[in-house]
Amino acid sequence: MLYLVPTPIGNLEDITLRAVNVLKSADTILAEDTRTSGVLMKHLGINKPLQSYHIFNEHQSVQRVIDQLKQGKTYALVSDAGTPAISDPGFLLVRECIRHNIPVECLPGPTAFVPALVNSGLPADRFTFEGFLPHKKGRQTRLSQLAEEERTMIFYESPHRLLKTLGQFAEVFGPERPASVSRELTKLFEETVRGSLSEIMAYFAEKPVKGEIVVCVQGAENTKQTAKRDKGSDYYKQDLDDDDDDV
Numbered sequence: 001m002l003y004l005v006p007t008p009i010g011n012l013e014d015i016t017l018r019a020v021n022v023l024k025s026a027d028t029i030l031a032e033d034t035r036t037s038g039v040l041m042k043h044l045g046i047n048k049p050l051q052s053y054h055i056f057n058e059h060q061s062v063q064r065v066i067d068q069l070k071q072g073k074t075y076a077l078v079s080d081a082g083t084p085a086i087s088d089p090g091f092l093l094v095r096e097c098i099r100h101n102i103p104v105e106c107l108p109g110p111t112a113f114v115p116a117l118v119n120s121g122l123p124a125d126r127f128t129f130e131g132f133l134p135h136k137k138g139r140q141t142r143l144s145q146l147a148e149e150e151r152t153m154i155f156y157e158s159p160h161r162l163l164k165t166l167g168q169f170a171e172v173f174g175p176e177r178p179a180s181v182s183r184e185l186t187k188l189f190e191e192t193v194r195g196s197l198s199e200i201m202a203y204f205a206e207k208p209v210k211g212e213i214v215v216c217v218q219g220a221e222n223t224k225q226t227a228k229r230d231k232g233s234d235y236y237k238q239d240l241d242d243d244d245d246d247v
Contacts (some may be wrong), residue, residue, distance in 0.1 A: 005078050152216060153216070
């Protein structure tokens with residue numbers, strides 16, 4: 001059996017009791033970086049074999065892991081932080097397990113974009129997770145496709161590319177589009193900056209940017225809805241009335 005085990009994105013206390021028990025019971029733990037995961041395992045008092053499984057070797061490693069699983073071994077897959085397969089390795093292995101009728105179970109647990117979205121103050125009822133945008137080829141095409149996206153959009157970005165990305169967002173979505181930037185989530189220097197894209201750009205232009213970054217950008221239609229609600233319209237009340245009619 002294969003378990004996908006989310007690990008803390010910063011604060012080590014965010015590991016679940018079930019995750020600890022699964023890691024203790026696994027025959028082998030597949031780790032994106034065995035050094036990083038080794039620190040966590042030592043903290044948790046878990047002494048299990050760690051095998052490297054990352055984006056650069058997953059294509060070569062999948063069949064070996066499948067063969068071991070077929071022999072009755074139990075593997076747990078962890079990434080450096082958060083939930084495996086969310087902008088991290090895991091998809092290929094899960095797909096192959098399903099193809100070979102090997103049971104797969106994903107535990108609930110930490111992932112960076114959920115607290116960033118909820119803490120952003122932007123509409124969270126409907127959203128699209130975009131992860132990392134292409135660095136070069138296809139980047140402008142993807143941004144153009146998102147220009148009229150009505151749901152809140154969530155992106156991952158590296159610190160050294162944040163200002164450039166915010167500038168591109170301002171060009172495509174407009175400098176006044178509401179957004180938020182969260183960094184170092186669950187860590188000592190956690191910070192969430194909210195405002196228009198131009199305001200957030202001005203803020204980070206004046207200080208060095210460090211840590212893991214999650215950017216949330218309000219959708220086009222949500223921007224219109226928020227403007228109506230902020231003006232004291234009956235838009236939100238009308239939504240509730242419409243919902244009542246459907247019951």
